[in-house]
Amino acid sequence: MRFTKDHEWVIVQGDVATVGISAYAAEQLGDVVFVEVPEAGKVVKQGEGLAVVESVKAASDVYAPVSGEVIEGNAELGDAPETVNALPESGGWFAKIKLSNPVEVDALMDRDAYEAFLSTL
Template sequence: MKFTKDHEWVEVAGDIATVGITAYAAEQLGDVVFVETPDVGKTVKQGEALAVVESVKAASDVYAPVSGEVVEANGELSDSPETVNALPETGGWFAKIKLSNPAEVDALMDRDAYEAFLSTL
C-alpha cells in the first residue's frame, strides 16, 4: 500500500490500482454521509479530483494518486457511505484504476513514510 500527502492510499495488483482514503482522513472527516464515485471509463491524471466524499463536517475531493482509466467504482458506497469510516483502508475503497504510468506508484510514500508525515501535522 502506498500513500499521498492528501491522505489517499493506493494498492496495486498487476496494472490495477485500488484507491481510497486513509484512516486518518476518514477520522478527520467525521461521519461520512455521501460518496460520489467516478464513472467507469473516466480517464484521470495523478492529482486530479477522482471522487467526492461528504461528511457531517465538510465535503472534500478525493484526488487520484495515479493516472489511468477507471475500470470499477465501489457502488456499495452509494447505499452505505459509512463504510468509508468503518473500513477506510479496505472495503471503503472508491475506485479501481488501470495504471497508465506505473512509475507514479513508486513515487508515493510507503506506510512508514506516511506515518512519519502524519507526525508532522
C-alpha cells in the same frame, strides 16, 4: 499500500490500482454521509479529482494518486457511505484504476513514511 500527502492510499495488483482514503483522513472527516464515486471509463491524471466525499463536517475531493482509466467505482458506497469510516483502508475503497504510468506508484509514500508525515501535522 502506498499513500499521498492528501491522504489517499493505493494498492496495486498487476496493472490495476485500488484507491481509497487513509484511516487518518476518514477520522478527520467525521461521519461520512455521501460518496460520489467515478464511473468506469473516466480517465484521470495523477492529482486530479477522482471522487467526492461529504461528511457531517465538510465536503472533500478525493484526488487520483495515479493516472489511468477508472475500470470500476465502488457502487456500494452509494448505499453505505459509512463504510468509508468503518473500513477506510479496505472495503471503503473508491475506485479501481488501470494504470497508464506505473512509475507514479514508486513516488508515493510507504506506510512508515506516511506515519512520519502524519507526525508533522
